[in-house]
Amino acid sequence: xxxxxxxxxxxxxxxxxxxxxxxxxRIDGHYIVHEIEHxxxxxxxxxxxxxxxxxxxxxxxxxYLSENRSRLVxxxxxxxxxxxxxxxINHYFHIEDQYLKYQGLEKSFTGKMLNWIxxxxxxxxxxxxxxxxxxxxVFFKKYGYNFFELIIMLCFVQGVSMLIFAVFAxxxxxxxxxxxSIAGIVGVIYLVLAIGNFFEAKKIENYVKALISxxxxxxxxxxxxxxxxISIDILTKH
Numbered sequence: 001x002x003x004x005x006x007x008x009x010x011x012x013x014x015x016x017x018x019x020x021x022x023x024x025x026r027i028d029g030h031y032i033v034h035e036i037e038h039x040x041x042x043x044x045x046x047x048x049x050x051x052x053x054x055x056x057x058x059x060x061x062x063x064y065l066s067e068n069r070s071r072l073v074x075x076x077x078x079x080x081x082x083x084x085x086x087x088x089i090n091h092y093f094h095i096e097d098q099y100l101k102y103q104g105l106e107k108s109f110t111g112k113m114l115n116w117i118x119x120x121x122x123x124x125x126x127x128x129x130x131x132x133x134x135x136x137x138v139f140f141k142k143y144g145y146n147f148f149e150l151i152i153m154l155c156f157v158q159g160v161s162m163l164i165f166a167v168f169a170x171x172x173x174x175x176x177x178x179x180x181s182i183a184g185i186v187g188v189i190y191l192v193l194a195i196g197n198f199f200e201a202k203k204i205e206n207y208v209k210a211l212i213s214x215x216x217x218x219x220x221x222x223x224x225x226x227x228x229x230i231s232i233d234i235l236t237k238h
Contacts, residue, residue, distance in 0.1 A: 046081065049073040053160045058197030061153050065145075075155035076126070082159040083122030086166040093173030095180060109236070110229025117225070121162060129154035132217030139209040140199050157194040161187040188214065 001022065002008065003015040013022050025031060049072045052060040064072050072078070089095070117124040133150040145153075168183030191214055196207035 046073050046078065049078060049156075050160065050163065053156055053194070056197075057157060057160070057194040058199070058201060061156055061198055064156075065149050065152065072156070075152045075159070079125055079155040079159040079162070080122040082162040082166070083120075083125060086162045086169065087119065087121055089166050089169045089173065093169060095169045095172055108229065109232040110226060113225050113229050125158045125162065126151075126155065128218060128221045129158060131221045132213055135213035135216045136195070136210075139213055140206075143199055153195070153198055157191055157198075160194070161191050164190060 001010045003010050003018060003020050005020040006015065006018045008015055008017040010016070010022055014020065015022075052072065060072065064075075073081075129151055132154055133147055136150050136154075137145075137147055164187045165183050168179045168186070171177065172179045188211075192207050192210045195210035195213070196203075199206045199210075
């Protein structure tokens with residue numbers, strides 16, 4: 001028998017080259033429940049990842065990059081799941097509608113881009129992370145992390161910040177307390193502490209550099225968004 005994945009010879013229940021099982025289990029209700037449990041279970045699942053990123057983000061992300069990549073949820077999946085949680089809560093309670101209004105931009109391409117960002121925080125966070133990573137690379141060059149390793153780190157910490165927003169949005173939606181501005185402050189504080197902790201926890205200047213990188217990265221991202229939007233609006237009017 002040959003493996004259906006890599007075509008290697010198989011003499012057991014699993015392929016010796018790629019690990020593909022000889023016979024896949026049929027997808028049924030039990031399979032779906034098992035897959036959900038696999039994602040959510042506390043040991044090496046999303047709950048475990050959240051706990052580790054809240055208690056000791058720097059050490060856990062460094063271990064993920066250099067030692068063990070099976071302990072935490074994959075970073076891209078993590079930020080998309082956490083952003084989806086926030087987006088669902090926000091859409092259900094219409095939290096951001098009370099704070100973010102693009103008056104005069106509704107019919108413009110700029111307004112459409114801003115609405116896309118608001119509806120797709122997972123992808124938008126990854127895009128924002130690109131610009132933040134550029135500045136982190138500049139300010140923390142001596143630590144030797146490459147651009148893609150910094151992107152992975154940002155996916156983890158931005159994912160947790162999305163959960164912070166989700167918790168505050170849920171509380172505001174249930175209790176009707178105005179907490180969104182507080183969520184922004186708490187989210188930024190976590191990002192600064194987590195990024196500084198990732199590089200070297202005992203150096204105060206690392207936290208200052210982290211804050212500057214966040215501000216510059218987000219500022220440049222939105223400058224580019226507005227520049228693209230305004231340019232397209234001007235071109236389409238002629």
